[in-house]
Amino acid sequence: MNHLYLCSAQQKRYLALLEDAALPDLQITEDISKANIILADPPKFAPELDKAENLQWLQSTFAGCDALLAKPKSDYQLTNVRGIFGPLMSEYVIGQLLTLTRHFAHYRDAQQESKWSPVPYQGLTGKCMVILGTGSIGAHVAKTARHFGIQVIGVSRSGKAVEGFDNVITNANMTEAFSKADVIVSVLPSTPETKGLLNRDTLSACKQAILFNVGRGPVLEEEGLLEAIEGANIQHAVLDVFSKEPLAPEHPFWTHPSITVTPHISAESFPEQVFGIFVDNYTRWLNGEPLNYQMDFTLGY
Numbered sequence: 001m002n003h004l005y006l007c008s009a010q011q012k013r014y015l016a017l018l019e020d021a022a023l024p025d026l027q028i029t030e031d032i033s034k035a036n037i038i039l040a041d042p043p044k045f046a047p048e049l050d051k052a053e054n055l056q057w058l059q060s061t062f063a064g065c066d067a068l069l070a071k072p073k074s075d076y077q078l079t080n081v082r083g084i085f086g087p088l089m090s091e092y093v094i095g096q097l098l099t100l101t102r103h104f105a106h107y108r109d110a111q112q113e114s115k116w117s118p119v120p121y122q123g124l125t126g127k128c129m130v131i132l133g134t135g136s137i138g139a140h141v142a143k144t145a146r147h148f149g150i151q152v153i154g155v156s157r158s159g160k161a162v163e164g165f166d167n168v169i170t171n172a173n174m175t176e177a178f179s180k181a182d183v184i185v186s187v188l189p190s191t192p193e194t195k196g197l198l199n200r201d202t203l204s205a206c207k208q209a210i211l212f213n214v215g216r217g218p219v220l221e222e223e224g225l226l227e228a229i230e231g232a233n234i235q236h237a238v239l240d241v242f243s244k245e246p247l248a249p250e251h252p253f254w255t256h257p258s259i260t261v262t263p264h265i266s267a268e269s270f271p272e273q274v275f276g277i278f279v280d281n282y283t284r285w286l287n288g289e290p291l292n293y294q295m296d297f298t299l300g301y
Helices: 011-021 042-051 086-101 104-112 136-147 171-178 222-230 271-286
Strands: 002-007 026-028 037-040 057-060 077-079 128-132 151-156 167-170 183-186 209-213 234-239 259-261
Touching: 002 011, 002 042, 011 026, 011 271, 037 042, 037 271, 057 271, 086 104, 086 136, 086 209, 086 234, 128 136, 128 171, 136 151, 151 171, 167 171, 222 234
Parallel strands: 002 026, 002 037, 037 057, 057 077, 128 151, 128 183, 151 167, 183 209, 209 234, 234 259
Antiparallel strands: none
């Protein structure tokens, strides 16, 4: 019999899904020390990880597992969720991009003042978007962008071609791509290799680009961004993730006219979608098959 410990902000919903699914050989336990399987939100569960003495497999309800990967314990299989965030992330990026390029905020304010105030704009066709990260999320954003006639360049460690991108280059050629970019989108995880990748030096290659950080906060060096905006390298930054969350009320990003702040909502984990991944992996677990979406503790993703 497998014993499952559940730890999530969506606890009631997951419990209901588990009850309806009636998975074989699975018993829910409230004793973390007895659990060999855990379904959890990484930030919520991380402080309790050391108590999981019999843990064999942890299914994260998030794509990002930074809070767990930061812990020394690694004698278990860690799987995350993938393949469900691409559409949501695409909605966020394109929605915010259109809001900026078509000046929708300006017209909202003008309406409040009953002002007829048209502003010149350019369409998205022919623009260049550079996406850092060519996994499932990056690929989906790329395909969506191409529907608008945007040329999309992907950046990855390998530079291997990925469907949906016009071209994929290696990290070594990133700044060259930045010099051509109208839009830059980071969907990168937080790893020692990616931390501070977007900094004063790399952003200085940009020429009035719109920057999105929707992957992980530590990828962006905050002071470097402010300098890049001041130096006219970055026209506007749309930030959904930050090194420290929630963002402190006194943080300068809140009031900066060239920065849009949202509270880590670009792609939420919906329990029904996450549970489908868990059920598939649990079936694999029972059958002794490799689990999907296993994370590498060394690489950090």
